[in-house]
Amino acid sequence: MEEEKRIGVYVCWCGTNIAKMVDVVDVAKEIGKLPNVVIAKDYKYMCSDPGQELIIKDIKEHNLDRVVVSACSPRIHELTFRKALQNAGLNPYMFEMANIREQVSWVHTDRGEATRKAKSLVAAAVNRITWHESLDKRTVDINPATMIIGGGIAGISAALEIGNSGRKIFLIEKENKLGGHLAGVDLTFPYMYSADQILKPLIKQVTNNPNIEVFLNTQIDEVFGYVGNFETKITPGDGKEVELKFGNVIVASGLKPYDPGGIENYGYGKLPNVITSLEFEQMLKKGKIVTKEGAEPKNVAIIHCVGSRNKDYHEYCSRICCMTALKFSNQLRSALPDTNIFECYADIRSFGKGCEEFYAQTSRKDIMFLMFDQKNDLPRIRKAETMDECDMLIEFNELLSGEDIEVPADMVVLMVALEAQENARDIAHAVGVSMCGNEFYIERHPKLDPVATTTDGVYVVGGCQSPKDIPDSISQARAAAARILATINIGQVEVEVTTAVVNEDICCGCQTCVNVCPYTAISFDEEKGVSVVNEVLCKGCGTCGSTCPTGAIRSRHFTDKQILSQIEGLMSTSIELQEV
Amino acid sequence: MAKEEKPKIKMAVYWGAACGGCCVSVLDVHEKLFDVVAAADLVFWPIALDIKYKDVEAMPDGDIDLTLYNGAVRNSENERLAKLLRQKSKILVAYGSCAHMGGIPGLANFSTREELFERIYDTTESTENPDNIRPQPEYKVPEGVLELPEFYNDVRTLNQVVDVDYYLPGCPPQTERLVEVFMAIVTGAELPSKGSVVGALDKSQCDECPREKSDKKLVKRFYRPFEIEDDGKTCFLEQGVICLGPATRGGCGVRCIEGNAPCRGCYGPPPDVPDPGAKMMSAIATMIDENDPEAIEKVIDTIDDPAGTFYRFSLPGSILRRKIT
């Protein structure tokens, strides 16, 4: 560590985003005085091409060997600047970012305080980078096969997209047939296409596509490996174990309907004629709409948002129930022309293509739309007295007229919410995907990267990422397929290199670290009597590094020395500056 | 004295806040004493030779080739001698855990001077001190003025007072290690870089430890050594007994573990570990086989005295150094 380091520090204005709250010129000047800092500049837009050229030029001119950029979050532009270093012939890991936008200028109000904080963060980065070592990127080959979990419409579309392009697909479905929820649907909104006409040909194409191997009645328990080199063992229905090797995973595990039994207002399970939307779809598929007693209902009520948009059940909107409800009304009106149809709704959400027209057209079919308060006054269904000549009465305060009304109903269709599958958590652990509060899978970026996940090579599509309708699910499935075909086409992919490494001169073989690793990347070498890290499996979390009592495991790019010096840098300036 | 061709090296041994064990370990060389005496002149060794401080002061600077300073710096006399010996010796070795990390005396850093005096001179069961007399640095008697060294509030390690050339860990250090180091110095072998630890291995105890080790390092509770029937062959940690072996350098020949006692960390941390207690706490906590906060608390209750256990020998040398009051 004795040879002299030449660090270049760049403080970004980010237009006014940073400069408005942080005195970037002063920061650059102050940091310039730190040891090993050869140049310290401020610049309008570091991430712009001229900004990056500035870095490349300076590296060459002042033969810098380390670069610190203090600007936005490393989660946004760390890769951009690492590429710039690479172009300048410098190892991309000789780079550190200080986040003075999202975590300083945008969140503080006192300019002096923000500038002081920025200085301590940049000083910390400078301290840290003195201990950085160059690390070489590892590239691995891609196994062109792909595993798809879930045989619903999303899974099938992705399978066909990749299968038809000549690549191998393993399609895993936990039920005994493909099709998922779409198989239980009669017609689809808003153009009333038949679900079977959509699904049956696709399933036929899947079954006789040679590249697609379907495994029914199969669940995933554990997937090992990393992008390009995954493997897993599955036991399909007939019991013998099958070993699968593949390069990418598409999770299309879909959703499960909410069990409305949990809402006692609706009396599902107690009142026979209160049915869910799926049960109603079955009736529509059979073509006969009759109550449990076999009679044609004179009054049918459809209740929206059952289990959705309410703190006690699910706060999110399940997106597809409004249009499905309108589809039901249309089908009811054509099947039973003089039945009274009541749509009890909170808000009609008809955002899709052709849906608003569908809603306008439906409302002219003499269907009574009644608005209830979804948050605090859910409708209550109770058995009607004999003199009411209907089976049930639904009471609630109708918001549009302000009246407390009783809606007569011989049949009530509950538009049940969509929620995560029971085994959502197991699949998440199997493929290493994180989940949000509602147990939907978290995408890499909600806006810029909705189908990929933070785990390379694992994609989430369709309902399992959040409730969505058929066109969205299919487009997500096709998007993931396209991304995978692109990586297969390249044939190789860069892999995380900030992994852990054991210093065998110090490791005493106490094996405390072996079971700490969630990816079983650490094993004990009997002859040498030391632990060894399989860099291929290691994902760089660093937990083993901080567990090792001997300090023999070094987490590359997050070593003890780097972080300890970062702490020193963080505290050094803030104390002196406070006294000044 | 035939092989007189080389001049004898001057050697000094001093003991600061120590128990005398280190000095005894120097004596323990038994028959090797003659080699030592043959090769070195002992110019200052309060426990064994009647050489006065003023004799040392009289020596020219750097006159002593090797000084073994054992014991921590607890009072003004320890500090004065430490500085004096530093001035007078070429190589100053922090000999034993107390000089190296503060050792057992260093545990005084859990209390303040007043608390110590109160305990010693007032509340101990066998003491009657109604008008709570305290030792005074100076006390007049007819014959003259009696002096006592000033009792500092904190215990410090040797390197926190003077610049130390080498550290020879252990409580006490193994005599064989001492002899090896001594012979290396005497024969003028190339010495390791200044400030490094000598007389100990880089690898920690587990490397030499005879007990069977496995990767089953998850426990539901911890035991103090007397609370468990140790099976004599599996690793203490796997039985739930806190053993600082992994965070302590080897070199002592696993004496404690041979005697069926868990290692207490007297040989000091492996290389590049600023605070062995922190590292060990991290490892021990990670071994708790619970994920629910209450359950974790219950398991931690079975660790009676974390600070004392993990910093038994190294409190003054640890990052936090002492309990703040």
Place this chain on the structure above:
Amino acid sequence: MKEMSQYGMGTWNACFHCGNCTAVCSLTEEGILFPRKEIRALQMGLEDKLATSVEPWLCYYCGDCTETCPRDANPGELMMSVRRWLTAKYDWTGLAGLFYKSLSALIIAFVLVAIGIVAMGFVKDFNSEAVMYFGHILEFYLILTVFTIILIPNILRMFYFTVIKAKVNAPFGSYIAAIGNLITHMFTQVKTLKCDKQTVRWLEHFLLVMGYLGLLVITVFLDWFGTENQIIIYMGYITGGLVFVFTFLLMISRLSKARELNKYSQPTDWFFIIWLFLMGFTAFLVRLFIDIDLLNDHFWIYMVHLIVVSQWGMLLVPFGKWTHFLYRSFAVSFANLKKAALIKKLATAA
């Protein structure tokens, strides 16, 4: 509320309550909200709630709401239909409802009245003095009976529906003020001015009303046909002229469907406009024939005039669109009662 479609527009289902119409209407104010409230009552079939609302009478059909409706639910015409329905509702005899609902019943009634008059003529073998005397008496008693038997009770029913049943307990003072603005509005329809870009239409309507009232007073009370007083005669000509000129203008705009309100004319609207025109025109001709001495050998013109007047008096005034003249004026005062009650309630609540 299936039967509502017989009173005019049936498109209320299209409304999904975005509230544009209420927002754009310049007459909406605290406590007086329309037309969405009425449409909702219509959609849900809350007849008694609809009956208690006085707002339909305050709407002067400027057509802005229909223009802004995203769903083309045509709130303007819906309000017109509600007015017709309310007219039928207030009429205790039920004939108003009948005439709205079945055109044939209306035509039969007109024909019967015409036959009645002609029969009277034969009985008096078309002796001009006798017939004219009879016509004069008839007009006089007609007004009297129609008011006492039909109109006053209907007004009371309206009061019952919009104030008592709607539980509007306005402070006593506001009743006095209500009578005040009843008079002012009856004769000036000043509230129409609150609707933007309606001043021209108000002027036409105002002159028509003045013309009609003037003609009524002159013919019935000042015996326009029998009097010699030149001033009265000229006044008669003017008022008569006013009536048939402006009705003619209204007819043209209804034909050309220039404005929103003219787009959906119901038969009853046509009857009302044509008969008003005829009444004005025939009265004008009769007077003219008297002045140029043609009346005796062309007595048929008086017969026609008498038929028109009696059909007007017996049918259109009590059961037809004429009633809006009273209901709108009373509606203004009842609305003020409602506002006063609201202010009182807010005051007590605060």
Place this chain on the structure above:
Amino acid sequence: MSYEPTIVAFLCNWCSYTGADLAGTSRMKYASNVRIIRVMCSGRVDPTFVLSAFKEGADGVLICGCHPGDCHYHEGNYKCLRRYHLLQKYFQQMGLDKDRLRLEWISASEGRQFAELVDSYTETVKNLGPCKMKQVIETLT
């Protein structure tokens, strides 16, 4: 200048650091006493870092990780939780108020919760007064 505590925060890259970024992109305002260090997982936070932060003069240390079950590496946050409890017991023995160290779960979508946590924890540390650890260490040697 009234006493303004300095708090060192270790945020895990996948959840709490992203949550802190979200608080930034949503322009939420919170106290500026916190200095954030990014680690790949809360399991990476070594007690040595926490002690070193106090030695360097921090008045409080905040560790944020993913909610149990959400950890990108499955169990890193549980390891951190275990160390947190042992460290707090050790702190009490060293005369440090155990509130000087705080562990909280912040998910990637909880920008607001992070902002509120920073404000409330700054308040807590302010009430504890400045941490004398650094000053004691300096006067010791």
